[in-house]
Amino acid sequence: MLEDSELAQLSIQLIDERLTGEKNYDTLLNAGMRDLIDSGRIRTDQFKTLTLENDVLLSKFDILFAGIGEDGHFASLFPGSYPSLANTMTTITAHITDAPKQPPARVTVTYTGFRKLSGKAEIYLLFFGKSKQEALTRLMHNEPPETLPCSFFIKYFDQVRIIKDRKKL
Secondary structure, three states: OOOOOOOOOOOOEOOOEEEEOOHHHHHHHHHHHHHHOOOOOOOOOHHOOOOOOOOOOOOOOOOEEEOOOOOOOOOOOOOOOOOOOOOOOOOOEEOOOOOOHHHHHHHEEHHHHHHHOOOOOEEEEEOOHHHHHHHHHHHHHHOOOOOOOOHHHHHOOOOOEEEEEOOOO
């Protein structure tokens, strides 16, 4: 567990944001982050949220935790988004208007952004829940990023750690 002095130094950058409905920050609050804030262990100003107008809050990642979806997506990079959003000419962030998961409008870090911001980061791919097991199996079988976006990390980064449920689901 991190000491309070270590928590106070964190900058928590959300790598994806829904543009309508419940925001990712709200989801984190409801998942337990509110307790850390209410106890004074983390401050709200430590969170950096993407917006359409501003990606300048992004800085190089030291640690990246990417939750993986049932179809292998992470952030708002869904199957079929690679290579169009992996082109080296793309920006660090992209406005997504047609995400296959609700809500369709989002702003996300792009594949190019992840390459630029995650160069020396510790990368953790999170596969929690029975519904994520198929994506994990596909990743272990070297499915390409075109159909399994999370395999992008295996393709471009040397040290990627996978965290999954402890018990067999």
